[in-house]
Amino acid sequence: MSAPLSPIALHKQLSRIWGTPPGWGRLSSVNHTILGKRFMLVALLFFAIGGLLAMLIRAQLATPHSAFIGPDIYNQLFTMHGTVMMFLFAIPMFEGLAIYLLPKILGARDMAFPRLTAYGFWCYVMGGSILIVAMLAGVAPNGGWFMYTPLSSRPYTPGINADVWLLGITFVEISAVTAAIEIVVSILKMRAPGMALARMPLFGWYMLITAGMMVVGFPPLILGSILLELERAFGLPFFDPERGGDPLLWQHLFWLFGHPEVYIIFLPAAGVLSTIIPVFAQRAILGYRALIAAIVAMGFLSFGLWVHHMFTVGIPHLALAFFSAASALVAVPTAIQIFAWIGTLASGRPRWDVPMLYVAGFFAVFVMGGLTGVMLAMVPFNTQAHDSYFVVAHLHYVLVGGFVFPMLAALYYWLPHITGRQSLYRLSVPAFWLILIGFNATFFFMHVTGLMGMPRRISTYPSNWGWDWLNLLSSVGSFILTMGFALVLADLVLQLRFGKPFRRDPWRAATLEWAMPTPPPHYAFAALPRIERRADQLRPAEIGPVLARGDGYLGFARDGQMETLGVDMVSGEVEHVIVLPHPTFLPLWTALATAAFFLALLFGQYWLAPLAAVVVVALFLCWPSRLGRTDDLGPVDIGRGETAPYDGEASGNICVLANRTALVTNGTLFASLLFGGLFLAVVAPN
């Protein structure tokens, strides 16, 4: 390479290469920083919509005999609330966080397949919009977020309400599966040189297992949706007992996805906690190896307990016992993690700050949800509490405690990274207390109404069963909760507007994402570091300026190419140079064609669907056209006096790994199909 540039000149060169064009060109962005932010922003929007629906639900349930919205709309509201929160808020939220954060924490310049990130983002936005538009048009799905058959089969749900769910969600799932494959590949192949798996920060481990779970957890739901849609559109009998199907098959397929899903949501949040807690405890996390084992155990065990959602459907004792034991057992790896966090805090020198408030809130709320979870895992108790408000209370204690609280901690922790400004903290503290008090007021009383026999999903109730006061209190609580969230929002806006800028690493953290300027430049690192120790025990304030000087790997701009490094999966030794694609509108067009496919099915225009599918495939075939090169160059300079070949000339490159992962997804899809066939042949009554 030529003479080294000054840091400023290097920054300018790299910015020019990695930047996204202005104006409409923004829609062509494939950059992980930009797309991560967009994912999280849209997820927040859906959170607000889901919250609004919850308010309407609670307004309806505040008093007995309420005539506020009536059963038809009510069914749409609670279905959409659950659907929006699970599929359009929680999953995309942690995907966005992972896309934004992973390359920065692991020391790469972007994710493995930037255009796939963009395609996933557009699929998410469009699929989500289909659901919201349908709701505004009054034809939202209304069979619950679990879409139980035969209630959601054609005879009992005519119209397009159920199709909106099946097609919209499958569309959104595309983005979840593409993101999962990309996350697996990026974590395994794109870390800073020297960052062996054994040195990877726990956030990487958590996301690796989460993404792995998505790879095998989502196919059952996708298969279920396809089969149910086939049944609804063409009358094929899979789930309708009238025609020889079995509604339980749907429940199996749904919960085979649905239960792991709960852990898919919790694990990234736990990854956040494992990243934040050591920083505030001012010591390394306790039990790094035990935590890895616990995460692996949790990832697997959570697949072995889907039937605990079906304890009351009439299955043999033996199966009840299997699934009850597995459900109780999964509390063990959870407890190991909780003890590791508490131990880290107890043996460190804890420092107070706003993220820690939410960490404390997490402990209180999540542990309580975990306890009711173990209660529900016991078959006799489950028979009592099944489908009562007790379950609603439990699920919100785990979901809000285990996801929303850690995400709020993450918000206060990483927002300075995104904006380059520090929080003012005037509103943060009252906001936290409103949220904590409001949350408990809303959901604690649901345990009681549940035990008093109030079933979930009812739109109104008589006043002589003693549920009135408790429901009113829940509703008041939910409004306090909303005020808390509104204050958080105000707090954010104030921080964006008036927060004071800082130099680098405001929390004295020990992970790589703080070793870059904030707000982060598009290229993330001006040069990639060499990691010599556990990568959650680094000194970003010292590494940062060195990297900014271009002192490290790839600390230069070559031929206007976007370059980053690929490493050996386990040892983290450099294997090849990865050349990433420039901004392009292709992902947007492909997502639009995909949307056309789903809309054609939704409106019953079956002639149009294959056409759209052909366009999708054709567009995908255009993707590789300007990538790769036609000649071999051999090893090229990567800085620090080392060389490495381009990815096209290396054997273990990211495309190979991505294809293998995608094959696993396909394999799971077919295995689920096999399971469905066997189930109908062997277990189903006719």
Next chain:
Amino acid sequence: MSGQSRRALLLLFAGFSLWALAFVVFYALQALGCAYGWPQHRLILISAYLLAILAMAWLAWATPHWAGDKGVLPIAAKWANRAALAATILILLPVSFASACI
């Protein structure tokens, strides 16, 4: 070296993969046995149970460990595999007494 550490990564997931396989096999054996009214249903279930435990116990003890930074994965693998063994014993224990068919 790389071959050794790659094995460590595989071992990290081996125990619980085996556990998942056992889980599926048991679920299938239980359902098939009931559907076709196997006479030796319980015997088959219990033999499969012992077989699964044996395989997992072998795995849990055979997982090697090295010291230092290199040891992180193998030690995590060892713990994961022992956890998988414990999970197999506990979760599948009911095959020895619970009624298998409705």
